[in-house]
Amino acid sequence: MKKLLLILITVVSILSSKVYGQQKVISVQDSINVFYDQFFEELETNYLYRKNVNWDLIKPYIKREALKNKTFEKSLEISSKLFDTIQGDHLLLFSEKGMYQSNLKRRIEQEDLHRSLLIAYSEEPKFDVKLINDHYGYIFIPGMLLLDATEKELNERAQEIYDAILKLDNSKKIKGWIIDLRLNIGGNSNVMLAGLYHLIGDNTVSLYLDANKNVKNRSGLHNGIYYENQKIQAQVKTVAKPDAEIPVALITGVMTASAGEFVALGFRGRKNSIIIGEESFGLTTANDLFELPFKTKAAISLSYGTDRSAIFTKTIKPKIEIIKEADFQDLTKDKNVIEAIKFIDNK
Template identity: 40%
Template sequence: MEKKYDSKLSFEVKVIDDKFGYVMIPGMVFSDNSAENISKIAQPLYDRIPKIKSSHKLEGWIIDLRLNTGGNSAPMLLALYDLLGNNEIWGELDENKKSVRKFKLVDGSYIQKSQTIAAITPSGRLLDQERVAVITGMFTGSSDEVTALAFKGRENTIFIGGNTAGYTTGNVTWPLPFRSLIALTTGYDSDRDGNYYPYIVPDIVIAKQDNFENLLSDANIQEAVKFIESETSKN
């Protein structure tokens, strides 16, 4: 894992064994948080999934969040729009763990109340009923935990790997004198049903059996394939 983490990570979408879609999402840190810039970043990432879904008959999808330490979750979530569908996908809780806001995807737009945070132009059918395995680990942190949370409560979904980093709060920075900043926690992150997790515990725990050079030899991928194929056999 360390070798892959130390390499220059990029957003990957590919097919494994001619049957499984694989999406590797790296951290996404940038300073321009305007709707225009987020949409500009998200669209080419999203476009790679319709290209795969239209050219292959896949049994399911694997979302790999193991090496994503965070940044801005908006382009990550928009890139995964086909798999998340038109749904509320996560929320924020106050100090009493009561819901104060929900975030949702609607027709390619990422929305909080009446505000469109950013948007992509969707293409083709949704994949929101497809089997999905989400792989997490100790580097899965902050906004990437929000990306993982978006799949909590989704049907036909399993979590595999290790516990996430445990940065499941909303934070803002505030300027102070002498060019310093303070980070203020403004709420707790929740899944679509309002559940808070100090960190995300996978359904199937796997430790130190990663193989990014040969994904079919990676124990996390192997468990994902078992889940997808076992579900396939029931249909």
């Protein structure tokens, strides 16, 4: 997910209207028509691959399928068929009752996963910062989806990450940092990257390319502010000069997706950094969130996300590959962490 970044709120007054002084209740079919009309408008205007789509053919087909349903919520399930039809493997639709996505996404099979990874995932681990072997900072960043968060809440969450890193950095002599993204399945990369400002510093974080692979805008960090195309997306209050050249090893895995991949992109090209582990999931197109009727939101892919090189790669491939060697129960025995410590020590 690039970011589910700054939410652009559009107030759509369509739920009711006054007719001769009476309240007119909108029908299910009218609701479906209104919803899909606006959804298609956003897709035709913003979707990265919009010029490859025969909208005149697809729109009536999808609406016919949606209108066969007796409830509005049930009609939203057709969005998955829409996403598949227009090759939108990173498109998402959120309603009050669920999330709808493409069936084209890579399927992670049981044999792709390590037992320790599955155990850790089932426990729904939270963000954590701790010390390993007295000298190595370990930052665990899981997926963080703050769908309805205000600007204040986004900044507060980023500040929590930043403060936890500074607290450990000030208490111990840290030789280097390990950022674990193996269970980062996506969410708000703006929050994650702003929170990691102490280790990134004032730098370009990502470049975004249009359908022709030309640079259309960029994101970066400056004085704790994470911005995209000069618009502030999240920020932290800094209390120390960033340590932008200290060794950093990032660990990725088959579940590292979307926002997790954008964190890795943010460090790729940074001095004294390395990516270790497994090839990532492969959702490096950049999304923004759009408000739609009836309390729904859509994450629409707008561009290709890249690191500072402006070269697009669908997945993040590690410099040092380590397959199915996780040990979340004892990180000192985790071969990814062991390799990360070797990298830090060699620096």
